[in-house]
Amino acid sequence: MKAKCYYCNKELTERTIKRHMKNCSEMEKRIDEKRTTDENLRNQFIIAIKPKYTGNDYCIYLSIDGTLGLVHIDQFIRDIWVECCDHLSGFRIRGKFYQDHSMNTRLNDILDIDEKFEYEYDFGSTTHLILEVVDIRLVPSSFSQIEIIARNHDIKHECETCGAEAKYFNYEKDEWECENCIDENNDMISEFEYCNSPRDGVCGYEGHKEAENMYLPGNTKKYKLSKKNMKVQDDYKSISAYEDDIFEDSPDMEYAFDDLLSKSKIIVNKAFNRGIYSFDINELISDLSKDTVYDIAKYLGMTKISSLNKSKLVEKLLCEYEGLIEERMSLFDEERYKLLKSYGDNNGIKAFNEISEENLYKIGYFLQNGMLFSAVKDEELVILMPEVVQKLVKEKNNIQYRSMIKVNSEIVNLYRGMNKAYGLLKFKDIKELFKRYSPYKESAEHIESNSLYESQKYRIEDVITKAEDYYREYEIQGIFFINCYIDNWVDLLKEIEQQIKVNYTMISKEDLLAMSDDNYIYESQFGSAFFKEFLSMFSMEEDILEGLMESLYLEIQENELEAVMTEILEQLEDDNKEIKEFMSNSVGKFLRNIRLWRFKGANLNEKKPNIIRSEKQKIVRRNDPCLCGSGKKYKNCCAKDGNVIKLF
Missing domain, CATH: 3.10.290.30 (MM3350-like)
Incomplete structure (x- = not known):
């Protein structure tokens, strides 16, 4: 340069x-x-x-x-x-x-x-x-x-036909061409007078x-930061993450959730190109733009490809394609195989309008990895699976492969539970946490035991890493695995690392697997109880209440319980004492049971300090409801291990 x-x-x-x-x-x-x-x-x-x-x-x-x-x-x-x-x-x-x-x-x-x-x-x-x-x-x-x-x-771009200096870009062939090599009758060719951007030749950029x-240096143009004048990009106008009456004035929390879903949805929608209708992988790959071929190759783990022109890139991808797909499938969990198999069972094709919105994001994962392709048949958009992938899916439908992906499923779901409970982990921490659970106690890096693992060595890191883009619940930044809802993970990391003598909370394998479920926050014992209590008191649409619960889940991750409760009570317009007391008790119980990232997975019930009696010396008997609001008996909650209650 x-x-x-x-x-x-x-x-x-x-x-x-x-x-x-x-x-x-x-x-x-x-x-x-x-x-x-x-x-x-x-x-x-x-x-x-x-x-x-x-x-x-x-x-x-x-x-x-x-x-x-x-x-x-x-x-x-x-x-x-x-x-x-x-x-x-x-x-x-x-x-x-x-x-x-x-x-x-x-x-x-x-x-x-x-x-x-x-x-x-x-x-x-x-x-x-x-x-x-x-x-x-x-x-x-x-x-x-x-x-x-x-x-x-x-x-200075070179003509990909003769090597001379090129000033034209052929969008049909995705190639640079010189004046002598262009087809003057092709309206897919543009002339470039100035080339100095990595976007030259992409999407009509000039x-x-x-x-x-x-x-230029010395300019006197003035700028300022103005949220009121901030332009909202058009594609977002129709997308909303959830409705939140109580926390409507908390933009950072809303953006954390909205940005995640919005970006995922737009990536998927952009991936549905009207490609060629064919089950031949050679035709499907060759029909794509160079950028799309490059993205597929990159997602499949190919290296040393950035300098290749389109024809060389296509040739290299086609040569390695089947092996790369098979390697990726070896890291699948049961859900991904089941979804991919549903296409094989349907002769490798499904109409786009038959895909549920929930599966839309997941289909995007297979499009990114070149396992599925979008095409047009009879003027309708369809998703199809190349013959070579259909063959692999059929071959994998055996006991050995199903046993392998069953183990992969447990690995993925255990980590998904950890992601919700702990929020931010280094990979070395993940390995240590896996050692708590059979059959991962011997080694969290390579697992070998009994007939289930006879000929297969599982790398936990690979299985978790390759599930990142499918579930879109966590991001990997170097050695850190980060919950996608975390606003500023560096500050959170500093807070966690200050707890030098505090271990990550011991959570049972069954609980972690339950936490991996998308609806865990609503279907957990404490979440379900809150859901029923709230609907019994207030007339509210269920999806709005779910949005409220998501908001509370994120809010308590960053703020103290007292601050969250104060904000809720201040925003209640109703002065009814009974309603405010209900809100305080019901929301309080819900918040105290949420596992907090900053406390290494402990909830407030587990984290609270020893409590002593108040000035009024109120007597709380062993079988009375605990005053912390957990819903448990006093003897099984704050009085456990010799603690006594203090009334504030």
Whole structure:
């Protein structure tokens, strides 16, 4: 890569650019000049932006005011590098996905020096970028708020037919071509006058050099963070996660839930392309765009593919396809095999309109992995399974394979339960937790015992990792496995690690497996009791009550019980003492039974300190209901192990 500093015009390479942008003398001079007339200082972030998958030819360095938000970085990237059809976009930072309103998060509040994070534009033909905060410096408040301070030189594409310099892109063949090799009668060919974006040749994108003019060093354009003026991307208008009357003024909690479901739904919808109707894997793969083929290859674990043109990429994927699919199926649980088998049992095809919304997200997993494909038959959208996958599914329908995926199911569901109970775990912690449960006691990394495991070694990490995109309940960031509802996992990690002498709460295998169920929060003993109590007192739609329970579940994870209860009671317009007392008791019992991530899976009933009698010395007998609100008898709750009750 060759690039230029926009301050001193010095030529830079991939090896020198980062060091130079932290020490450019001309930039320092400009900052010092401003300081002579402006003594008020603020943070200015220097951020490197590069493609995640397409090599090292492209690079932009951005200088931006720390009081601005992710929304301003998003607009900068759109203006300079990616905008074509007003697609969706978002940032992934420390396990949380920021989009729409949550992009108003200030840089000062979320980023730090050496922080690396990701950006995605267009959840169909996605452009993936990696961003890194290489420096944070103090600058006068009058300094330009957003500047482009370095960029790679124009890119010269080569004709994939003859090797000459190419200025045309053939969208039908997904190839660059020169003037001598193009078909002039093909209306799927576009001419490019300026090529300098990793999105060149994708979805009709056309770059323009003048797009960067408004961001050149020294510009005086003013920006501010304004939630009122925040644009909501169109595809989200019809999507709502749940209705929440009590916590309607808690946007961060709502976005955590809404962002997860919205992004999943849009990715799936974008994946349903109107492809060719065929059961031949060669025809199906060859008909896809280069980006889609690349995504399938990446999901299946292929490496060293970023530099391949489409024809070479297709050739390599087809050569390895069957082995990769079989390897992926070896890590399936029973649910995934059952869903895939349902297509094989139906001659490898199902109409799109017959797929339930619940299964829509799950079908997206198989589309991403190239096991299913979308196509058009008789003007209707269908989902079909290639013959080679049908053959594999049929061959796997035997006792040995079913025994294997039964064990995989237990591994996946045990971890899904852990994910709900503990929230955030390092993989070494997961291995230790697995050792508590038979038959994982001997080794949590490789399991070998009896006839069930005769010829198979199970790697728990692989089984859990390959289930991530299917269940969409957790994310993996390096060594950390993170519940998708966690807003800021780094802060949570710090809080957990302060509990040096506290072990992860012992939870029975049966309870963890029960917690893996999607409806656990409503169907657990304490959740079911709350559900019935609430409906007996209030006239409320069941789906709204479920949304309330989800909100309470998330709220208690981050806040103290007293604060949550105070907020609930303050928002009740009814002054009826009986209703407020009911709310306090019923909600309190529910919240005290929720396993909390910050307490390593302990609930408030298990976490509460020893309790002593109050000033009034009220006597609580052993068989009386415990005053903590757990619903248990005093002798089985706060009086257990010699504790006594204090009335506050």
